[in-house]
Amino acid sequence: MRFFFHFGRYLLLLKQLFKRPENYRMYWDELFRQMVAIGVSSLGIVIIISVFMGAVTTVQTAYQLISGLVAKTVIGAIVSDSSILELGPTITSLVLAGKIGSSIASEIGTMRVTEQIDALEIMGVNAPGYLISPKILAAVITIPMLIVLSITLSIGGGIFVGDLTGILSAQQFIEGARSSFLPYNIFFSLTKAFTFAFIISSVSAYQGYYTSGGSLEVGQSSTKAVVYSCILILLSDYLLAQLML
Amino acid sequence: MIELKNISKSFGEKKILEDISLRFQPGKVNMIIGASGSGKSVLMKLMVGLHLPDKGSIEYDGQDYVSLDRNQRSEVRKQIGMLFQNSALFDSLTVEQNVIFPLSMFSPDSHADNLKRVNFCLERVGLSNTNKLYPAELSGGMKKRVGIARAIVLNPKYLFCDEPNSGLDPLTSILIDELIKEITQEYDITTIINSHDMNSVMEIGDQIAYIYKGHKEWEGDKATILTTDNQLLNEFVFATNFLRQFRDKSR
């Protein structure tokens, strides 16, 4: 019952994003600000987790394939495929849900409880349009880029650690990666990236927009934004895998 | 001119406002007074269109706001400025960016012209050299001044102020009250102020309405408020021992 209430209200909120902007330049400027806030500021964390993801996966895959019957190039194939299919898009999105989701929800939630949203409405500004659409758009533009970077760095981390520790040479790694590479996987991975970006930004904006009360409730909205984004990411991850693979 | 006719509003089961009718005097400071929780803020949010009433009409120059379509409503809203209880400045923007925001959004003029208007308004509210500060760096009184500047930057016909001196010391309160009164007279604005502060009422109120538990209990002017025999209003006006003793002595 409550699910339908929230889902309905979420859809109604999304519908309000499609009203014509009062002033395109203001929305455009806001879009760029948000691309910096969402995309550029997440670069550091994406770089760190991606390199480690690839490195750890390489070491662990080598450990599991200890038998001499399997060619070492298989490690490269496994690491690069899992980076493209799952580690890059999903793990990165889960981390970004924590970082971006909480910041979107608490920013909009604070604006709600301190009446800044009311102030916008009184001026005649469509508050959901001005506050939420640039964030969703910025997320849908920058998060897939971050995920492409993440995949690249994850594979890079795997190559580097594999070579460094003598598990397999960089050449063997790349040979393995090439042998199993399917362009379709990139398409699938990007589909995930767009979906997750939309989930993180819209769900968090929804949680923030319907905050009521004070700073305590802002904190709760921010927590809910992260939890629901993560659950929905995993759910849609599964659904997309069922549908597309 | 703004007129409320038989306004009622509930949130769920809870009745907040019941059958309120009020007419506000153009070009004057109209005050709505009442205890905390009596429904003043909800009434004001109804008037500016942030909530819709369950019953009744809100007429701007004879047009019922409730029955207007989206475009007509936004035309009415362009004539409204509002000062919020906690100023509601945009945290992420500087003073200058806060005040220029409505202009950038709606005015066809150049940025330089808009900036002139912003500086004029900031000067009018007694703030210069604060343009580049962020709201977090301002005192409560300064925030209110910025809030007022932002509210009047589009030359509104109506100015709404929700508890303009809540959280301010008595001296700053008076300064803010006087500023609102001066602006009302200078630009011939119809001002509506929510307050629970009797000082403000006596200082700047032209017309006063007393809201008690969601209904209009009394309506009148400064002269009559002190001599009223309305029991509930009397309790509100003479809430402090000091004032009660003062009244009893002067009788």
Ligand SMILES: Nc1ncnc2c1ncn2[C@@H]1O[C@H](COP(=O)(O)OP(=O)(O)O)[C@@H](O)[C@H]1O
């Ligand atoms: N959005 C809302 N939803 C539910 N109840 C509300 C809402 N806004 C205000 N109320 C309730 O309406 C009553 C009057 O509140 P308010 O108008 O803020 O009082 P005042 O401004 O006179 O102090 C309070 O009991 C408050 O809890």
Ligand SMILES: [Mg+2]
């Ligand atoms: Mg109030």
